[in-house]
Amino acid sequence: MVRIPTNVLLVDDEKDFVEMLSLRLNESGERVTAAYSGKECLESLEKKNIDVVILDIKMPGMDGIETLREIKRRFPLVEVIMLTGHGTTETAVQGMKLGAYDYLLKPAEFEDLTSKLEGARKRKDEQEERIRKAEASLLVRRTGDF
Amino acid sequence: MKTGEIRLLLVDDEDEFRKTIANRLTKRGLHPEQARTGEEGLAILARKPVDVVVLDMKMPGMNGIQVLQLIKNKYPKTEVILLTGHASTLDGVEGIKLGAFDYLMKPVELEHLLGKIRQAHEKVLREEEKARETEFRLKIEQQMVSCERLASLGTLAAGVAHEINNPLAIVKEATGWMKLLLAKQEPTGMTRKEDFEKALGKIESSVERIRRITHQLLGFVRKEEPAPSEVDLEALLEEAVAMVVREASHKEIQISQRVDPAAKKIWSDPYQLRQVLLNLLTNAVFATDRDGKIEVAVETRGEEVALSVKDTGKGIPRENLERIFEPFFSTKPPGQGTGLGLFVSRGIVEKLCGRIEVKSKLGEGSSFCVTLPRHCEIRQHLEDDDRLRLLDKIKDIAKPIVQ
Numbered sequence: 403m404v405r406i407p408t409n410v411l412l413v414d415d416e417k418d419f420v421e422m423l424s425l426r427l428n429e430s431g432e433r434v435t436a437a438y439s440g441k442e443c444l445e446s447l448e449k450k451n452i453d454v455v456i457l458d459i460k461m462p463g464m465d466g467i468e469t470l471r472e473i474k475r476r477f478p479l480v481e482v483i484m485l486t487g488h489g490t491t492e493t494a495v496q497g498m499k500l501g502a503y504d505y506l507l508k509p510a511e512f513e514d515l516t517s518k519l520e521g522a523r524k525r526k527d528e529q530e531e532r533i534r535k536a537e538a539s540l541l542v543r544r545t546g547d548f
Numbered sequence: 549m550k551t552g553e554i555r556l557l558l559v560d561d562e563d564e565f566r567k568t569i570a571n572r573l574t575k576r577g578l579h580p581e582q583a584r585t586g587e588e589g590l591a592i593l594a595r596k597p598v599d600v601v602v603l604d605m606k607m608p609g610m611n612g613i614q615v616l617q618l619i620k621n622k623y624p625k626t627e628v629i630l631l632t633g634h635a636s637t638l639d640g641v642e643g644i645k646l647g648a649f650d651y652l653m654k655p656v657e658l659e660h661l662l663g664k665i666r667q668a669h670e671k672v673l674r675e676e677e678k679a680r681e682t683e684f685r686l687k688i689e690q691q692m693v694s695c696e697r698l699a700s701l702g703t704l705a706a707g708v709a710h711e712i713n714n715p716l717a718i719v720k721e722a723t724g725w726m727k728l729l730l731a732k733q734e735p736t737g738m739t740r741k742e743d744f745e746k747a748l749g750k751i752e753s754s755v756e757r758i759r760r761i762t763h764q765l766l767g768f769v770r771k772e773e774p775a776p777s778e779v780d781l782e783a784l785l786e787e788a789v790a791m792v793v794r795e796a797s798h799k800e801i802q803i804s805q806r807v808d809p810a811a812k813k814i815w816s817d818p819y820q821l822r823q824v825l826l827n828l829l830t831n832a833v834f835a836t837d838r839d840g841k842i843e844v845a846v847e848t849r850g851e852e853v854a855l856s857v858k859d860t861g862k863g864i865p866r867e868n869l870e871r872i873f874e875p876f877f878s879t880k881p882p883g884q885g886t887g888l889g890l891f892v893s894r895g896i897v898e899k900l901c902g903r904i905e906v907k908s909k910l911g912e913g914s915s916f917c918v919t920l921p922r923h924c925e926i927r928q929h930l931e932d933d934d935r936l937r938l939l940d941k942i943k944d945i946a947k948p949i950v951q
Contacts, residue, residue, distance in 0.1 A: 416714055422721035429728040509717035509759055512724050 407433040408523045409451055413443040413469070414458035414485065423456075426512070432519070440464030440472070447477050454503075454522045456515075458485045459493050467497060474501045479529060481522035485510070554669045555597060556580040559589035559615065560604040560631065565654075569602075572658050578665070586610035586618075593623055600649075600668045601628045602661070605639050613643060620647040625675060627668035631656060709762035716762070720755045723748055764888045776924050779818045781846045781855065782807045788825040789844065796833050796842070803829075806845040811853045816924045820896045821855075824904075827889040828857040828916050834880065835861030835914065852902075853922060858915040864908040872906065900924045 410432050414420050417438060424434040435450055437443040441464055443455065455473060459466035470482055484497040484505040494505035503522040506515060556573070558580045560566040570580050581598070583589035586607055592598070601619060605612035616628050630643040630651035640651030649668040652661060727748050730741060738744070789803055796803055832842045840860040847854045864872060871877045873894045878887035897904045901924050908914035 416718070418718045419714065419721065422718050422725060426721050426725035426728060429725055429732075507763070508713050509720045509755065512721075 405431055407431055408519060409453045410434045410519065411437060411443060411446055411450070411452045411455045413437045413440070413455060413461075413466075415439060415461045416458070430516070440466070440469035443469055444472055444476070447473065447480065452477075452480055453526055454519055455480055455482045456485055456506075456519075457482050457502075458508075459497070460486070467493065467500070470497055470500055470502055479526060481526045483515075483518055483522055554578060554665060555599045556665060557583065557589060557592055557598045557601045559583045559586060559601060559607070561585060561607045562604070569656070569658070569661070573662070573665075576658075576662060578662075586612070586615035589615060590618060593619065593626070598623070598626050599672045600665050601626060602631060602665065603628050603648075604631045605643070606633055613639070613646065616643055616646055616648055625672060627672055629661075629664050629668055705765045709765040712758065713762050713766075716755055716758055719751070720759075723751045723755065727752075761886045761888070764886050764892065776815055776817055779814050779816045779821060780812060781814060781853070782812050784818060784822055784825065785844055785846065785855075788822055788829055791826060792829045792833050795830075799833070799836065799838050799840070801833060801836050801838075801840045801842055803842045803844065806843070806847075808845075808847050811846050811848040814853050814920060814922050814924075816900050816920060820900065821920075824893040824896050824918060825855070825857070827893045828918075831889060831916075832857050832859040832861065832914075835859055835863075837861065840913075849919060851922065852919050854917055854919050856915060856917040858913065860913040863910040863912055864906070864914055865910060869906065869908060873904075 410427060412420050412424055412427070412434055415438055420436045420438065424436050427434045435446050435452065437446050439461060443457070446452065447455075457466050457469060457473075461469075464472075466484060470484070473480055473482055478501075482497070482502040484494050484502050485508055486494050486505060494502075497505060503525060504518045506518065556578055558566050558570055558573075559582075560569075561584055563584070566582055566584075570582055573580050580602075581592050583592055586603075586609060589601065589603070593601075603612050603615060603619075607615075610618075612630055612632075616630065619626055619628055627649040628643075628647070630640055630648045632640045632643075632651050632653055637651075637653070640648075640653070643651055649671065650664055652664060727745070730738070730745055730748070733741065785805055785807065789805060793803065829842070829844070836842060836859045842860075843856075843858040845854075845856050845858075847856070868877075868879065873890050875891040876887035877891075894904050897918055897920070900920060902918055902920035905917045905919070906914060907917075
């Protein structure tokens with residue numbers, strides 16, 4: 403079966419980490435775009451079609467939570483997985499309250515990452531499917547009016 | 549203050565005078581010991597503690613000043629009232645310089661003497677109080693030093709753990725990527741592929757080992773305040789036991805649970821308690837051999853509740869008993885334990901106003917007991933109070949030095 407790659411946007415100020423995880427995710431069949439700050443992340447989202455953002459919480463400048471807020475405001479359908487280097491989960495929980503799909507503690511198990519990635523992708527697909535159906539029924543009803 | 553409590557000694561070579569005074573003091577509720585000479589007086593002092601000595605200056609053998617010096621030297625807490633013949637104020641003044649409480653001129657008026665004795669006794673009590681306070685302060689200071697040391701150790705550990713986690717994540721991803729590449733290689737494309745795979749596997753398991761340590765360290769210094777809520781110890785116990793039951797059944801270890809219904813519900817932090825319980829259970833399973841038993845119990849213990857984990861394992865040698873709560877102390881083979889479990893557990897239990905105790909006998913097993921109050925008040929505030937009190941005191945002490 404041909405797997406449809408997930409379009410992943412990986413956001414972390416730690417360049418080596420982004421590079422290595424991108425290589426690994428690409429190698430296992432995803433399509434990864436890299437961004438090194440919250441600002442770059444939002445710019446990429448403007449330009450590219452992204453399914454899931456993997457977002458580091460602790461970044462200089464615009465931090466993960468701020469970026470998340472902005473993503474959810476401007477691209478509500480894009481799913482976000484938070485990455486945290488702290489042992490603290492509060493920020494991650496805060497992120498999930500703001501609409502993030504899930505969180506991962508760094509360094510994360512690759513299997514955890516891929517299963518969460520899949521989950522996030524699925525949620526996005528289902529949501530889009532529901533929207534399509536709703537639009538379709540709207541269209542049917544409208545045509546019925548005539 | 550009851551005069552009856554004053555332990556009094558009269559030293560005077562004039563029998564008539566001494567007995568009269570002693571009689572009259574007895575009528576007033578005092579029970580003075582009597583001595584005819586300085587030597588006799590010192591012998592009494594050597595036998596039992598005395599608060600106040602009434603001491604005649606002029607005696608055959610050792611004179612008053614000599615006796616005074618010996619008393620002050622050997623029993624600094626004892627107060628001495630000197631009795632001088634008249635017109636010998638000089639002796640009295642010298643006595644005070646040497647540490648006497650005061651002097652009275654003969655002939656003595658009883659009321660006056662009684663008053664002085666009481667004053668001297670009050671001074672003794674005040675000094676005792678002061679000594680107790682100093683001791684208390686020293687104890688707190690020591691506690692604070694170790695507390696502060698732990699706190700700074702914690703901050704350092706968290707910093708190190710955090711700094712290590714980031715590069716560790718890079719190593720992990722790089723290794724994972726290489727494994728993927730290797731898996732895709734044509735069999736002929738590379739020589740000694742298995743060796744590379746083996747080495748990568750070693751890197752991965754070592755990363756995992758480091759990750760366990762850093763996460764435990766971060767868990768220990770987690771800034772989270774304990775979040776007290778009602779805890780169902782029975783449910784907590786079952787949950788924790790369920791997490792080790794698979795490991796235990798491999799070794800055919802039986803785990804039995806006993807919960808006193810009256811002790812079941814307490815007010816504490818369930819998540820942190822679960823971590824403690826899980827640590828104790830994992831240790832017990834590790835220490836217990838095939839076909840052993842582990843008993844977990846929740847009991848009422850007076851006002852408190854006791855949670856105990858008892859195993860029939862190999863026991864802890866006496867020389868290790870003191871050390872098991874130290875950070876990084878572990879008897880597990882390298883890579884299997886972080887040496888932080890009990891250290892973290894003790895930290896948690898103390899934060900939850902409880903204490904953790906261990907009893908162990910080599911070859912028979914160990915028993916860990918966590919005693920907790922039914923209602924946990926958050927410890928941090930208490931420590932802060934102690935700290936503020938101490939700071940105030942340090943300021944008081946420092947002032948004269950600074951000036």
